[in-house]
Amino acid sequence: MRRWRTLPEGTEAVGPPLGHGPLTALFAAGLDAGRLASAYLLAGPPGVGKRHFARWAVRLTQCAARKGTEPCGTCNPCRASLSGNDPCFVEVAFREEKGEHESMVEAARRFAAEALRAAAPGRRCFYLLPNIQDYSLALQNSLLKTLEEPPAGVTFFLTADRPEQVLETIVSRCQEFQFLPLAHADLIRVLEARGFPSRQAGELALLSAGRVDLALKFATEPYRRLLAWFRELDAQPAPDFLVAADEATVLAEDLEGEEGAAGQDRPKLAELAALHLRHFFASSLELAREHYLAFHILNLASEELLGAREALAGSGHPMLCLEQYFRVAFERRAQILRFSHTALNV
Ligand SMILES: [Zn+2]
Numbered sequence: 001m002r003r004w005r006t007l008p009e010g011t012e013a014v015g016p017p018l019g020h021g022p023l024t025a026l027f028a029a030g031l032d033a034g035r036l037a038s039a040y041l042l043a044g045p046p047g048v049g050k051r052h053f054a055r056w057a058v059r060l061t062q063c064a065a066r067k068g069t070e071p072c073g074t075c076n077p078c079r080a081s082l083s084g085n086d087p088c089f090v091e092v093a094f095r096e097e098k099g100e101h102e103s104m105v106e107a108a109r110r111f112a113a114e115a116l117r118a119a120a121p122g123r124r125c126f127y128l129l130p131n132i133q134d135y136s137l138a139l140q141n142s143l144l145k146t147l148e149e150p151p152a153g154v155t156f157f158l159t160a161d162r163p164e165q166v167l168e169t170i171v172s173r174c175q176e177f178q179f180l181p182l183a184h185a186d187l188i189r190v191l192e193a194r195g196f197p198s199r200q201a202g203e204l205a206l207l208s209a210g211r212v213d214l215a216l217k218f219a220t221e222p223y224r225r226l227l228a229w230f231r232e233l234d235a236q237p238a239p240d241f242l243v244a245a246d247e248a249t250v251l252a253e254d255l256e257g258e259e260g261a262a263g264q265d266r267p268k269l270a271e272l273a274a275l276h277l278r279h280f281f282a283s284s285l286e287l288a289r290e291h292y293l294a295f296h297i298l299n300l301a302s303e304e305l306l307g308a309r310e311a312l313a314g315s316g317h318p319m320l321c322l323e324q325y326f327r328v329a330f331e332r333r334a335q336i337l338r339f340s341h342t343a344l345n346v
Pocket residue numbers: 062063064065066071072073074075076077078079
């Protein structure tokens with residue numbers, strides 16, 4: 001059995017996560033009114049700042065000199081939080097195995113009592129339990145029991161990417177915060193704060209639909225190489241699509257592929273096609289905005305390419321599917337270009 005203490009990432013700011021102003025203001029207003037729930041559910045897509053929100057919320061609650069939504073960053077509780085040595089904050093990571101799931105909740109319960117007694121008499125303790133949609137039904141029921149009779153002086157932060165897979169009875173015990181994907185400009189700011197140059201941050205944001213985790217993934221090597229290759233393919237006047245499919249298959253070997261399907265080609269090709277679809281939109285959207293027909297073709301292409309991607313996953317001839325996929329993408333892009341040029345010349 002293992003227990004995890006929070007180690008905030010080096011790049012995490014003292015203040016609230018970017019792009020969730022109404023949610024951070026709501027939480028701070030609750031504190032100002034003397035309200036702190038025994039459980040919060042932070043629901044929304046992955047990679048938008050839910051865990052950062054929980055760490056910030058704990059910091060704000062404990063801070064001796066907060067101003068609005070900003071913890072001071074220098075008082076004792078703030079310093080303990082930022083160094084990852086806060087005795088009153090536990091981030092509980094759950095392993096895949098069911099048995100360990102069960103024991104982790106027990107550990108969390110016991111640790112709550114321990115921490116209150118020993119490390120911080122009189123202080124509130126906080127738990128962060130991420131991704132509770134992945135808990136088994138038995139584990140969710142166990143969690144529910146804890147939430148029904150919350151230990152005194154303890155606050156839970158639960159996160160869920162897919163709240164519809166969480167027991168209604170758990171949801172109803174929590175104050176819920178609904179997170180949305182980050183706005184384009186906010187995602188760019190988050191990436192710039194992590195050290196990406198503006199131009200690259202802009203490109204990554206276009207591909208990532210408001211999710212920091214995706215942007216960071218697409219900035220890593222196999223994805224960068226693939227995106228550069230897509231751009232080369234776009235620049236060719238008359239590409240050989242079978243050759244392209246062949247090259248793409250080689251490039252796909254370095255991709256992560258889908259979880260649980262290691263060693264299989266097709267999930268990796270589906271991952272490649274999914275990335276290409278993102279690239280296709282990111283690179284066409286600016287062009288298509290100029291002209292109604294170009295935008296119409298972009299919509300049409302979205303359905304066709306999604307269909308071609310699905311065919312790829314189920315086909316016995318993935319190479320032919322990939323060839324067809326690239327052909328459709330190329331032809332639609334040529335049409336979008338033609339109409340957008342027409343628009344510019346009118
Ligand atoms: Zn402080």
